Amino acid sequence: MSTLSLTSAFSLLLKRDLVLAYRRRAELVNPMLFFVLVTAMFPLGIGNDAKLITAVGPGVVWVAALLAALLSLDSMFRSDFDDGSLEQFMLSAHPVSILVLAKILAHWLVTGLPLFIIAPLLAVLLNIPASAIPTLMLTLILGTPVLSLIGSVGVALTVGLRRGGVILSLLVLPLYVPVLIFATDAVKTAIVGIPTTAQLSILSAMLVGSLVLAPMATAASLRISLS
């Protein structure tokens, strides 16, 4: 075991987290259900005006995605923190930021990807034209990993707290603003029928940037939370 390579450590951790998630299948549906429910509330609150619903649609989908991501963030390190395995990760010979990345990836596969899959349904509910649906899905697949990555820093800072939930939203939501802006803007532009390369490029840049920086910040935060 002492010669376990970094890639196999990464994949083992990823597999472990996915198996753990699969064992609790009922919880898997929760973020998706929440996503659909929040989105369904908006037309009821706004009124049955097809044009208006189309206009707010992209924003609604994305705000619901932010909230769903926020809701599921807390589970990222919670059980590992409670049973002590998080401390074992800290003690391992591998760089913590890489191990953290495996956990973030597993978390995104479990909570972020379902949002991507169910998005076309919501787009239909919100009267978003079919021509804009591919863009909506593209923004989700580029944007939701950023939410998980940035969120992981917030979770790592609050994992040791008993009432971390409200603080977590205060820490993380302001940092989600750029993703929200560019993603909704891309969808709105696509509805009008203008190319969305600029917004999608910026979203990709955010993904790459947070992919590099966030795991390091998360690893440092975990060390502090566990000290």
Next chain:
Amino acid sequence: MIIRFFHQMGSPRYFYKVAGKLIPWFMTGFLITLVWGLYNGLFIAPPDYQQGESYRIMYIHVPAAWMSMFIYVVMAVSGLISLVWRIKMTEIIVISSATVGASFTFLALATGSLWGKPMWGTWWVWDARLTSELLLLFLYLGIIALHSAIEDKRVAARAVSILALVGVVNIPIIHYSVEWWNTLHQPASITKFDKPSMDMSMLIPLLTMAISFKLYYGAVVLMRARAEIIERERNSRWVQEMVEEEAK
């Protein structure tokens, strides 16, 4: 010499002593520049040719907005120092700055909306700068909330330092994305304060007010840092000796 000075300032006891001597100077400087700046800004400077007398709120608004950003950068830099070199004093600076920074941000927002009422006709406009300032306020509040939620003050200081660093990386991104969002949805129809040139009789009071606010921040952050030092070091010998001496 300079290196030795920094080493000494790293010790809470020495910092406490020096800060105690510095505070009166900062306070006097603050009061003098405040009175001079406000008098010149509110009474001497000519009214604006477009905005009339309403523009005078900028003598509070603009320095407060500058301070809100300046203090965040101070927090991020001292956060970095405290994470890398584990210096107690910079940790204390991070914490002591947060509340002052949040207050300046709030002041900038409040004066901005007071100015907006006669100028724009509403208290609040989703203008790019106002929005970034609001998000900055949320970042400050997050820092304060996280610090108060963690029991162990040294752990809290380090957690807050990381958060300040994450924030400082994100602030430019947030700012420019908000600007992008704003320009696309509501084209800038309102010109703001920063005309290409400002008359000297307006500019000098403004800069004086900026210095005044900086001195105020200096004084307050030192006071708060002293209070924090006493609280953290209450069991150490030098604090007890000092208290006994003052009791005599």
